[in-house]
Amino acid sequence: MAEQTSIVKCLVWDLDNTLWQGTLLEDGVVTLPAPIRDLIAELDSRGILQSVASKNDHDQAWKQLEELGVAEYFVLPRIGWGPKSDSVREIAAELNFALSTIAFVDDTPAERAEVQFHLPEVRCYAAERLPELAALPEFSPARVTVDARRRREMYQAGFQRKAAEADFQGPSDDFLRSLELVMRIERATEEDLSRVEELTLRTSQMNATGVHYSLTDLRGLLADPRHEVLVTKLNDRFGPHGAIGLELLEKHPRAWHLKLLATSCRVVSFGAGSAILGWLTDQAAQAGVHLVADFRRTERNRMMDIAYRFAGFTDEPCDCRAGLPAPEQEDIHRLHLTPEPSAPPPTMKLHAVSLRGV
Incomplete structure (x- = not known):
């Protein structure tokens, strides 16, 4: 079993006598206790995704979730008659989450044992423990970022986007145009800082240096008039991608020093890194200064190296x-x-x- 202190990324719910009280196919009428409704909303606000693995008639169970007003909270539900371990495995795979970040709650000991036997990394909880779940450390992230509070919304938009791409007939550039992508590059605010710090810590493939900047570091840079702490956000017709890029820039009279560029791997295929570098290049050209970028090559950030070279950065010396x-x-x-x-x-x-301007 995984360490209990590691954060759960997705909680998978059983339905009968767990999420709701009653057995849908036998009783016909079930109820959703207020504390369970509150727990669902609270976990969602913390950025913890939620799904369903239930042995039930799919259409009837999903209709019941809609009538109870909580269907929108659940991503990738698996409602049918197969083993629940298969359902949990499929949910984790489609989310691209490690099994150690998945939790499962069920009122039936045999169902928990079946999941635990086949998926020993998954954390299993009896329904009786639901009242204490929100207070457990594995369900209590140290920080809840702006993007975490809308993580479900971003994942649901991502599923729609993926389906649209699979159905699209034509060149990839035409699909990108159909997304109606809008990129915003803004000066970071205090509200952005937790997500900005997260980008410096968690992004490795599209991270130019791998240097981590703490919240204290970032606040210091925000207060320094020579520095620009910039955050890039992306939206399309399906919804928000959230904060997907960070640029730390120090201005000098003859050159702008790009100390760090980090972008989310989720938006590589949309050309986000190239768009950011192109914008920085244009801003420097208008200001009449050169660009100098820090870069540390690692085993994982080859794509960032290619992005810099494609943008025109070289190793040539300059005064x-x-x-x-x-x-x-x-x-x-x-x-x-x-x-x-x-x-x-x-x-x-x-x-x-x-x-423009120093």
Whole structure:
């Protein structure tokens, strides 16, 4: 069994005599206790996804969830007559979550034992423990970011997006245009900082340096007039992607120093990294300064290396680097770009702050 202190990412519910009181196919009428309704809403507000693994008639059970007003809270429900371990496994796989981040609650000991036998990493709870669930450490994230509070909404939009892409006939650029992508690049606010810190900590494939900036570090940079702490957000016709990028920029008279660029792996296929670099290049060109970017090559961030090279960054020396502080780590080297005006990609609309001036 996984460590009990690691955070649960998804709670999978049984229905009969667990989520609701009564057995739907026998009683015909079931009730949803107020404390259970409150628990569902509370876990959702903490960014913990919720699903269903129930042995029931699918249409009748889902209609009941809709009538009770809680259907919207559940993603990827599995309602049928197969083993519940198969349902839990399928939910975890489609979410791309490790089994150790999944929890399962059921009133029947045999059902919990079946899941535990086949999926020993999954944490199983008796229905009797539901009143204490919200207070357990594994259901209590240390911080709840802006994006965490709407995580379910973002996943549900992602499922719709994926289905639309599977049905789309035509070139990939035409599909991207059909998404009506809107990128916003803004100065980070205090409300954004937890998500910004999370990006520096959790993003590895699209992270230029891997350097972690704590909340204290980020607040210090926000207060420093030479620094820009920028957050990139993305939306499309299906809904929000949330905060998907972070740019830490230090302004010098001859060069802008890009200390960190990190973007979510979820938006690589939308060209988000290239769009951000293109915008930075255009802003630097308008300000008449060069761009210098810190980069540390790792086994996982090859895509970020390609994005920098594709944007025109090279290893060429330049006097503009004079006066820049030494890299924070010895294995970080600096790339250089003499910028030229750049237009946003035709597949998305871009709304961004102006960075001109020191």
